Amino acid sequence: MEFTTTRSLSDAPPFPQPRVCPYQPPPEYERLGERGPLSRVTLFDGRVVWLVTGYPEARQLLADRRISADRQRPDYPAVAPRFQAEVAKRLVLIGMDPPAHDEHRQLLNPYFSRKRVEELRPVVQGIVDQYVDRMLETGPPADLVRDFALPVPSRVISEILGLPAEDLDFFQEASRCLLQATTREESQKAGGELVGYLDRLATLRRTEPGPGLIGLLAREEVGAGRLSHADLVQMALVILVAGHETSASTIALGTITLLDHPELLARMRADPAGVPAAVEEILRCVAVTDLAGVRVATEDIPVAGEVIRAGEGVLLSATMANRDPRVHEDPTAFDTGRTGRRHLSFGYGIHQCLGQSLARMELEVAFATLFTRIPTLRLAVPADRLPTRPPGSGTVQGVNEMPVTW
Ligand code: HEM
Known part of the structure; x- marks a missing residue:
């Protein structure tokens, strides 16, 4: 009996594993990867699901129409208790399948295209400069998360959505509570506050014009009956939450990674043309969402010699797929000389990140400016x-504070 328990636990170890170092995968992940491109893990509620750690297998599955992202399905797996909250189950776009997903996505794509994002570069540069100015005026020391990494993408996304600047602290805090909640109740409370806030704003913008995407969609799409008010509120919620916490964490963890590799940092500083490649390598290595997607199979799917049965949960590991030794030479090394974009940090397939061009541009501006204007920037405490x-909030990685000096 004892043998069976031990065997079943070791066959399907708990997932996710806690991180020991904030910018490195949990040590246990290496062993998960050694078990082949597909293996089984156990979630907090005891459910056993597939964990896909191979890069080609993860891409194949993310592009497969026989897996569903519909969070309302009773068989959709919850990676942490917060995903059981109603607010998490009701998310549009990321939690939907075609055709509804595709309709919403087509509506939003033009606003996040590479061309549109490039037009925003001067705005982002202005925001980044403003926060660096403030750090230089008031420091050293500074808290890089509070003073730079979090407010920069928050300001950018509020400009895009048209959120009043004075609400920045409110939605930063509510998003933090939503993403770091360890219970369903905490998550519901924080999500409910954000939904209420966006609901009031979307209602106001229908009659009182204001800048930004919420006002535009409220007038043009909701006004014309092509989009429901409730869906607009949900869209704004997804963009708001997905659009700043992920970039903020990547700025923070990417800064630590660059500081940890002074020769690569010096090379990036000397050659601004190398910044996009450095950003791509940071994205590959830090993969702040850890998972490239959470899905459930709607039919039996044969993959890599296994069969994922209809109704089984499937977690696609960006952290592990990004380190697949079949795809990357010396996969655990941070190497800004790599070419190509072979990582799943923005997911893949129909749900591939809507904001990826925006995130890339924000990261480029943030790192280039930070290390040029504060060349002696360093951590004030050891990184580890x-x-x-x-633990208990799921898989989104980051640090809540990061003391720095210069
Ligand atoms: C470094 C920053 C970012 C990372 C690592 C990231 C990561 C991801 C990943 C892995 C997915 C796929 C989820 C899945 O398939 O289930 C995704 C989807 C999404 N992301 Fe991002 N993201 C980032 C920045 C942004 C930004 C700035 C926005 C703002 C617009 C954004 C908005 C979205 C949305 C709306 C989706 C859902 C797309 C869909 O379902 O069609 N993300 N992101």
């Missing part, structure tokens, strides 16, 4: 002493 996020 920075507290990791509390």
Whole structure:
């Protein structure tokens, strides 16, 4: 009996594993990867699901129409208790299948195209400069998360959506509570506050014009009956939450990674043309969402010699797929000389990140400006002493504070 328990646990170890170092995958992940491109893990509620760690297998599955992202399905797996909250199940776009997903996506794509994002570069540069100015005026020291990494993408996304600047602290805090909630109730409370806020704003913008995407969609799409008010509120919620916390964490963890590799940082500083490649390598290595997607199979799917049965949960590991030794030479090394974009940090397939061009541009501007204007920037505490996020909230990685000096 004892043998069976031990065997079944080791066959399907718990997932996710806690991080020991905030910018490195949990040590246990290496062993998960050694078990082949597909293996089984156990979630907090005891459910056993597939974990896909191989790069080609993860791409194949993310592009397969026989897996569903519909969070309302009773068989959709919850990676942490917060995903059981109603607010998490109701998310449009990311939590929907075609055709509804595709309709919403087509509506939003033009606003996040590479061309549109490039037009925003001067705005983003202005925001980045403003926060660096403030750090230089008031520091050293500074908290890079509070003073730079979090407010920069928050300001950018509020400009895009048209959120009043004075609401920045409110939605930063509510998003933090939503993403770091360890219970369904906490998640519901924070999500409910954000939904209420966006609902009021979308209602106001229908009659009182204001800048930004919420006002535009409220007038043009909701006004014309092509989009429901409730869906607009949900869209704004997804863009708001997905659009700043992920970029903020990548700025913070990417800064630590660059500081950890002074020769590569010096090369990036000397050659601004190398910044996009450095950003791509940071994205590959830090993969802040950890998972490139969470899905459920709607039919039996044969893959890599296994069969994923209809109704089984499937987690696609960006962290592990990004380190697949079949795809990357010396996969655990941080190497800004790599070419290509072979990582799943923005997901793949129909749900591939809507904001990826925006995120890339924000990261380029943030790193280039930060290390040019504060060339002696360094951590004020050893990197491995920075507290990791509390376990139990899921897989989104980051640090809540990051003391720096210069
Ligand atoms: C470094 C920053 C970012 C990372 C690592 C990231 C990561 C991801 C990943 C892995 C997915 C796929 C999820 C899945 O398939 O289930 C995704 C989807 C999404 N992301 Fe991002 N993201 C980032 C920045 C942004 C930004 C700036 C926005 C703002 C617009 C954004 C908005 C979205 C949306 C709306 C989706 C859902 C797309 C769909 O379902 O069609 N993300 N992101």
